[in-house]
Amino acid sequence: MIKQWALDVLCCPKCAGALATAEEGVRCEKCGKTYPYENGILRFVEMDNYAESFGFQWNHFKKTQHDSANEYAHSTRRFLAETGWNEQDLAGNTVLDGGCGNGRFTEIALRMGAKVIALDLSNAVETCYSNMTEAGFTNENFLVVQASFYEMPVREKSLDKAFSLGVLQHTPNPRLSLEKIASLVKPGGAIAFWVYEKNWKMWMDYRYYFRTVTKYLSKNANWKLSLFLTHTFFPLAWVLNKYLGLPGKVISRVFLPIAFRRVHSSMGYADSKTWTLLDTFDNLSPRYDLPISEKEIFQWLEACGFGGIVRQSTPGLAVKATKK
């Protein structure tokens, strides 16, 4: 059963009518359209779509980045640094995780006491649901929704907060995606984004050269390529990053076509390689990769009626703001 707290913020994506529980799942009280609720997931989209590579990715790397499944607490550190929110900010709030993937950040928000609508376009929602259930959460506190930002099944001005970490640049229209998410937040509510930053440094990254080809490849071809690149270059990246100081890190970053990140240096060899493979596939396979500049995201948020816009001091472009 979908709980009342969730029905209170959901709406029909076609006509914005109220939704009520029905035999099939939920039914729009205005236009009569029904949406299925199966295996813990409320679905507003059916077909495979541009987010397919993420479905594959997050169903394969089911728990790799989940803090409850490793000792790194990397997702918690990222969440705290990128949103700037703590438990006091989140406890009792109704919050959207926009582009939840397999739920690595949904889990953090739930632990901090929020009620979370975890929304994603890809079939990673299935892993998100099983991960949250296995972590001990129930539909008293979360609902997993498969839907598009462009046909949002959430009422405008209904949420206390919304966050979307690492997602906007992978949508076909990042500005429109931001506007759709922003419209859901109540006056006085808050929003947080982390996106790939558009600046000169992005051209140091192998991915934008590889992607001129790889964005057209199938997910299976990208998977094989990511395996090949990781198996070939990871051992060298490991040595460069672990033992050769700053010069090693620079050489690795500029010349090796894999996603060896700073955080991977602090892990054991096998975990570091798994995270590198995950991030390499994540670099090469998405249909869209459209970085955003600081100036753009500040302007977009202002145009959506947000103030108190702050850039967080953490790698990448993390911004939070409050709705006026």
Ligand SMILES: [Zn+2]
């Ligand atoms: Zn409707």
